[in-house]
Amino acid sequence: xxxxxxxxxxxxxxxxxxxxxxxxxxxxxxxxxxxxxxxxxxxxxxxxxxxxxxxxxxxxxxxxxxxxxxxxxxxxxxxxxxxxxxxxxxxxxxxxxxxxxxxxxxxxxxxxxxxxxxxxxxxxxxxxxxxxxxxxxxxxxxxxxxxxxxxxxxxxxxxxxxxxxxxxxxxxxxxxxxxxxxxxxxxxxxxxxxxxxxxxxxxxxxxxxxxxxxxxxxxxxxxxxxxxxxxxxxxxxxxxxxxxxxxxxxxxxxxxxxxxxxxxxxxxxxxxxxxxxxxxxxxxxxxxxxxxxxxxxxxxxxxxxxxxxxxxxxxxxxxxxxxxxxxxxxxxxxxxxxxxxxxxxxxxxxxxxxxxxxxxxxxxxxxxxxxxxxxxxxxxxxxxxxxxxxxxxxxxxxxxxxxxxxxxxxxxxxxxxxxxxxxxxxxxxxxxxxxxxxxxxxxxxxxxxxxxxxxxxxxxxxxxxxxxxxxxxxxxxxxxxxxxxxxxxxxxxxxxxxxxxxxxxxxxxxxxxxxxxxxxxxxxxxxxxxxxxxxxxxxxxxxxxxxxxxxxxxxxxxxxxxxxxxxxxxxxxxxxxxxxxxxxxxxxxxxxxxxxxxxxxxxxxxxxxxxxxxxxxxxxxxxxxxxxxxxxxxxxxxxxxxxxxxxxxxxxxxxxxxxxxxxxxxxxxxxxxxxxxxxxxxxxxxxxxxxxxxxxxxxxxxxxxxxxxxxxxxxxxxxxxxxxxxxxxxxxxxxxxxxxxxxxxxxxxxxxxxxxxxxxxxxxxxxxxxxxxxxxxxxxxxxxxxxxxx
Numbered sequence: 001x002x003x004x005x006x007x008x009x010x011x012x013x014x015x016x017x018x019x020x021x022x023x024x025x026x027x028x029x030x031x032x033x034x035x036x037x038x039x040x041x042x043x044x045x046x047x048x049x050x051x052x053x054x055x056x057x058x059x060x061x062x063x064x065x066x067x068x069x070x071x072x073x074x075x076x077x078x079x080x081x082x083x084x085x086x087x088x089x090x091x092x093x094x095x096x097x098x099x100x101x102x103x104x105x106x107x108x109x110x111x112x113x114x115x116x117x118x119x120x121x122x123x124x125x126x127x128x129x130x131x132x133x134x135x136x137x138x139x140x141x142x143x144x145x146x147x148x149x150x151x152x153x154x155x156x157x158x159x160x161x162x163x164x165x166x167x168x169x170x171x172x173x174x175x176x177x178x179x180x181x182x183x184x185x186x187x188x189x190x191x192x193x194x195x196x197x198x199x200x201x202x203x204x205x206x207x208x209x210x211x212x213x214x215x216x217x218x219x220x221x222x223x224x225x226x227x228x229x230x231x232x233x234x235x236x237x238x239x240x241x242x243x244x245x246x247x248x249x250x251x252x253x254x255x256x257x258x259x260x261x262x263x264x265x266x267x268x269x270x271x272x273x274x275x276x277x278x279x280x281x282x283x284x285x286x287x288x289x290x291x292x293x294x295x296x297x298x299x300x301x302x303x304x305x306x307x308x309x310x311x312x313x314x315x316x317x318x319x320x321x322x323x324x325x326x327x328x329x330x331x332x333x334x335x336x337x338x339x340x341x342x343x344x345x346x347x348x349x350x351x352x353x354x355x356x357x358x359x360x361x362x363x364x365x366x367x368x369x370x371x372x373x374x375x376x377x378x379x380x381x382x383x384x385x386x387x388x389x390x391x392x393x394x395x396x397x398x399x400x401x402x403x404x405x406x407x408x409x410x411x412x413x414x415x416x417x418x419x420x421x422x423x424x425x426x427x428x429x430x431x432x433x434x435x436x437x438x439x440x441x442x443x444x445x446x447x448x449x450x451x452x453x454x455x456x457x458x459x460x461x462x463x464x465x466x467x468x469x470x471x472x473x474x475x476x477x478x479x480x481x482x483x484x485x486x487x488x489x490x491x492x493x494x495x496x497x498x499x500x501x502x503x504x505x506x507x508x509x510x511x512x513x514x515x516x517x518x519x520x521x522x523x524x525x526x527x528x529x530x531x532x533x534x535x536x537x538x539x540x541x542x543x544x545x546x547x548x549x550x551x552x553x554x555x556x557x558x559x560x561x562x563x564x565x566x567x568x569x570x571x572x573x574x575x576x577x578x579x580x581x582x583x584x585x586x587x588x589x590x591x592x593x594x595x596x597x598x599x600x601x602x603x604x605x606x607x608x609x610x611x612x613x614x615x616x617x618x619x620x621x622x623x624x625x626x627x628x629x630x631x632x633x634x635x636x637x638x639x640x641x642x643x644x645x646x647x648x649x650x651x652x653x654x655x656x657x658x659x660x661x662x663x664x665x666x667x668x669x670x671x672x673x674x675x676x677x678x679x680x681x682x683x684x685x686x687x688x689x690x691x692x693x694x695x696x697x698x699x700x701x702x703x704x705x706x707x708x709x710x711x712x713x714x715x716x717x718x719x720x721x722x723x724x725x726x727x728x729x730x731x732x733x734x735x736x737x738x739x740x741x742x743x744x745x746x747x748x749x750x751x752x753x754x755x756x757x758x759x760x761x762x763x764x765x766x767x768x769x770x771x772x773x774x775x776x777x778x779x780x781x782x783x784x785x786x787x788x789x790x
Contacts, residue, residue: 027715031688035561038569039546045224050550051537058542060085061219061244069252069325071208071304074199077184080216081149084177088222091170095177096222096230097163100214101185103233104195105140107133110160110232112497139193141217144182154179161233163217181217195235196395202328202352205301209326209352211391211402214239218320221441225544231443237496238442238449239435241319243540248314252325254307255300257292259331259350259387260323261398262315270309282333283346288364291348292331294356300327301353315398317382317540319439322397324389328352332360336368340380345371351390357407358421363388366422366464369626370429373460377528378433378535386429394424396431403428419469426464427457438538445545446496447568451510452548458511458613465627466618471508474611475520476738478504478512482573483743489571493545512741513567519612520690520739521709522558530555562709566687574740575685577747578732582678612737677729678722679750685743688712691719694736697727704736728752 042048044055065080086092102108146154146165155166171177187210190198197213214233221229221240229240250258258264267276275291282289304327315321333348349363367388371381383399391402405421407413430453434440440448458473471477481489481504490499492510499505518527533555534548549564566572617623681691691707711719734748742748 027717029686029716031566031716032562032710032713033565035549035565038565039549040225040544043224046544046547048550049554050534050547050552051554052541052547056541057087057089057224059087059219059222059242061242063216063244063246063248063321065216065246065248065321067212067215067248067250069210069212069250069256071253074187074208075184076187076212076215078216079180079182081178081180082217082219084171084179084219086171086173086175086177088224089173091172092167092222093170094167095165095171096220096228097165097217098214098220098233098239099141099158099161099163099217100196100233102140102158102161103235104137104188104193106135106137108140108158108160110234112232112234139186139188141183141185144184145180146182147180149178149180151180162220162230164230183217185215187212191392197322200392202354205328206304207301207326207328209324209328209391211322211324211389211393211395213322213395213397213402215322218242221542223542225542226441226444229441229443233443234497236502237444237446239320240441240443240542241439243317243319243439246313246315246318246321248321248323249310249312250323250325251308251310253305253327254309255303255305255327256309256325257327257329257331257350258311258323258325259329259348259389259400260311260313261318261321261400262313263384265312265314266310270311279333282348283335285334288332288334288349288360290330290332290360292329294330294353294360297328297330298353315383318398319436320397322400324350324391324400324402326350326352330356330360332364334364334368336372336386338372338375338381340375341382343381343384345381345383346385347371347387348385349388349390354406355390357411358405358413358418359388359390362418362422363390363403363405363425365626366425367429369464370426370460371432373463374430374433374456377456377459378532379437379539381432382437382539383432386432388425388429394428396428396436398432398436401425401428401431422464422468423457423461423470426460427453430457430460433535437540438535439540439542441542441544442496444495445493446499446502446506447492447510448543448545448548450506451492452514454507454511455514458515462613462617463623463625466614466625470611473508473511473515474613475512475516475741476611478508478741479743481508482741486571491571492568510568513563515611515613516567516740517552517560517563519616520692520706521560521563522556524616526556526558527552562688570687572686573743574687574689575683575742575744575747576689576691576734576740577682577684577744578734578750579680579682579747581729581732581750582680584676584678585674612739615737674724674726675728676722676724677732678720679732680718680720681734682718683712683716684747688716689740689742691721692735692737692740694733695723695725695729696731696733697725698730699727701727 040046042053044053046056047053062083063080065078068077070077084095099108103110143156143158146156148154148168154168157164157166165179167177188195188198189201190196190211191200197211197215199208199210201208219242221242223229231237246262248260248262250260252258258270264270267279271279278289278291282291313321313323329350329352331348331350333346336345336347337343338345347364347367349359349367351359351363367386371386375381385399387400389400389402390405392404392406393402394404395402403421403424405417405424407417431449433456434453435442435449438452442449454472458470461468461470481501488500490505492505492513494505496506518524522530530552534543534551537551538547545568549560552558553560679693688709690709691711693705693707695703695705707721711721729752731749731751735742735745738745
């Protein structure tokens with residue numbers, strides 16, 4: 001047969017059969033078995049391929065809302081008409097709604113207790129005596145009236161942050177029910193009390209900045225996979241919401257500027273003629289235009305108008321509505337066109353003078369960059385607006401998000417603040433895709449919005465600048481979390497409320513897993529197609545984890561159950577150990593017996609590491625980084641270099657291997673001076689992963705190989721692979737680019753001894769034969785006697 005070889009190497013892979021025999025029954029831990037019954041059974045609603053089935057359905061709710069912001073009392077009063085459509089095959093006797101503001105109440109909250117312990121020293125005068133029962137702090141939703149469309153009262157029950165409305169008669173398939181709710185609540189100081197929405201008070205100028213979020217009674221999701229998703233809101237697990245159309249009127253002080261979900265329908269009534277002209281200019285500008293200027297905002301801060309204005313917004317096919325209001329706002333905007341659907345979007349930013357030095361330069365451009373980049377990796381951005389609001393926090397809603405990033409009083413800022421601001425804007429704007437459009441259940445599975453979004457955020461940060469200091473996504477950044485004791489870890493597949501280390505679990509680990517899939521396991525072409533397929537299939541629908549897992553396999557042709565099982569359902573880390581290297585010079589007319597020659601050294605780790613994604617992107621001539629294409633941004637952006645050695649990625653993993661067991665001896669004999677190296681590995685971490693190797697030879701040349709994860713399928717603890725080189729091997733490095741999140745690199749390196757090698761018994765035997773033969777030819781020694789034979 002023809003010998004398959006590239007460069008200098010023959011190789012053969014074997015699973016250590018001896019280890020299997022020595023450990024009967026212990027070689028399998030079910031790591032390569034299919035997920036089977038772990039995933040829900042496919043049906044007419046959700047198919048085995050991961051797509052929606054032919055009988056898929058989902059509910060819809062349309063809202064008509066009027067709100068009145070009382071700045072003096074810091075109270076919000078509202079009335080809403082909800083039209084709820086029952087598209088399910090079920091008769092509904094009641095409806096469930098969310099009252100998220102009750103989480104701020106001392107008596108209406110979800111009451112999820114947490115453990116508490118005594119401090120080392122109790123100081124009585126600093127401890128407020130517990131009050132049982134707890135006094136009402138005055139926050140939470142006050143329901144004034146709940147009626148049908150004709151004004152007839154409806155029976156309802158409030159259970160903490162949830163509200164059940166009992167219907168006069170069953171709501172059947174295809175029917176709709178229209179009802180009205182009047183309500184109000186005291187707006188909390190979100191800086192002091194925390195939470196997703198509220199006001200921030202600026203003592204220097206005596207003004208408030210309002211972020212009005214989770215502010216109206218909203219429909220819960222009723223679905224084929226869960227029924228009513230009416231889990232309590234505790235402040236962590238976010239939302240499960242229904243798509244619909246919104247018409248919202250906000251009555252606010254006349255000197256306030258308002259931004260909200262959707263499009264404002266009456267700018268001509270609420271803006272000055274100058275501001276309206278600037279808005280029209282921004283609609284056709286490729287650079288941010290100040291619609292409300294810094295000078296106008298400073299002037300407005302000094303005069304608190306007692307007049308009122310009503311801003312009218314409309315939004316279609318959204319799952320929520322949020323808004324912001326303040327007289328402090330500077331407002332800028334520009335037009336960005338999404339190439340995939342030719343959608344012309346208004347990218348806009350709202351911010352106080354405290355953030356002007358940062359937001360004026362970067363915010364709106366970051367918004368534009370984000371929706372364009374996410375559109376490349378998922379689906380084309382479908383909405384007419386995308387907005388960033390500086391509000392000292394990070395939170396997302398359809399077409400609008402709240403971020404942080406303020407300068408010092410003199411207008412200066414640190415690189416950390418700037419990079420943090422850019423990261424949070426990209427992240428929160430990116431949530432327009434996950435979960436505002438690809439509408440997963442955040443209250444149950446945080447990773448399906450936070451993890452998928454953090455992964456796409458990493459791709460977007462990379463295309464903003466190849467040197468962006470991303471801390472979530474590269475494999476090496478998750479190592480410290482993965483090496484924690486098992487009692488401090490939970491699987492990614494854990495309910496939001498039960499996660500202990502929320503950031504690493506819901507954001508970093510799933511994002512890292514997807515990056516490993518893209519760069520190391522599947523490759524970019526297969527991964528990107530599958531990821532876009534998932535986004536397309538589940539845009540404006542309600543996906544579940546199985547829909548994601550199945551679609552990624554269905555669209556790529558890759559069996560990834562081993563990866564979902566280990567990375568998402570387990571807590572094992574990656575720790576592949578290079579245990580030993582056995583060296584022999586083959587004799588192809590006899591089976592050599594070799595001694596093990598093992599030299600292990602620790603290879604120094606790197607405090608900072610250039611991720612393989614960065615290297616490949618930098619070498620990809622088709623990628624144009626945003627800061628390199630925008631001089632204004634580049635002038636302000638600090639470019640730094642970690643001094644990493646450039647790696648020629650064109651030579652990565654292109655090693656063609658042959659199987660020694662299937663080769664004819666005459667083919668191998670053609671190679672001169674071949675040395676065999678058996679490399680033994682053990683899986684110390686428990687999580688199976690491809691084995692990536694970098695070979696360095698004595699002449700300084702290198703070769704790379706990637707052994708597929710299936711090498712572990714017969715024995716999940718140990719594996720071996722044999723290579724045949726016609727150059728002397730100097731060292732072997734496992735995972736040289738740190739792309740598998742291996743938690744212990746000290747066992748990833750082998751180097752040949754710098755001293756003379758000790759010959760193996762076989763080499764001694766061969767040398768004695770040669771010496772004996774030489775002596776026999778001189779008539780001095782019997783060859784067999786010289787070899788020690790009788």
